Amino acid sequence: MNLLRLPIAALALLASGSVAFAEPRQLTIPIDFSCPISEPPLIEFVLSRQEGVISVEMLVDDEVAVVIFENMQTDMETLVAALIDAGLGEMLGAQPITEAPVPEPTT
Numbered sequence: 001m002n003l004l005r006l007p008i009a010a011l012a013l014l015a016s017g018s019v020a021f022a023e024p025r026q027l028t029i030p031i032d033f034s035c036p037i038s039e040p041p042l043i044e045f046v047l048s049r050q051e052g053v054i055s056v057e058m059l060v061d062d063e064v065a066v067v068i069f070e071n072m073q074t075d076m077e078t079l080v081a082a083l084i085d086a087g088l089g090e091m092l093g094a095q096p097i098t099e100a101p102v103p104e105p106t107t
Contacts, residue, residue: 024054024102027067027076029083030093033060046086050074063093068102 031043040058043065047056052073057066067079076099083089 022070022072024068025071026100026102027069027079028098028100029065029067029080030095030097031058031063031065032091032093033063035091042086043083043088043091046082046088047079050079050082053079 031040033040040060044056044058047053047065047067050069052070054068054070056068059066069075069079076097080092080097083092
C-alpha cells in the first residue's frame, strides 16, 4: 500500500502545478558607475562567486550588470544582498532591478 502512495502524491503535485523546475533567469542590475566604489571587476567578482550564477556581463555603456543564474540555486534578493554585504550597495543605480527568462539566442 505504501508503494502506491508515492506515485499518487507525485501525480497530485504535477496536476496542481506546484512543482518547480530549474530555469535559467536573467537579472539586470543598474549600476551607478559614477560612484567611486563601482569597480566593474569587483562587482563581477562578487556576483560570479555566488552559487547558481552561470555568467556575469558588465555593460558599462548601458550602466548595468547582466547576471544569468539558475533559479533553483539562487534568486534576485540573494544576489543583491551579496553586493550589499560586500560593501557595494551604494553603487546600485536608481533604475529598478529586473528579472526575466533568459532570451533565446539569435541566429
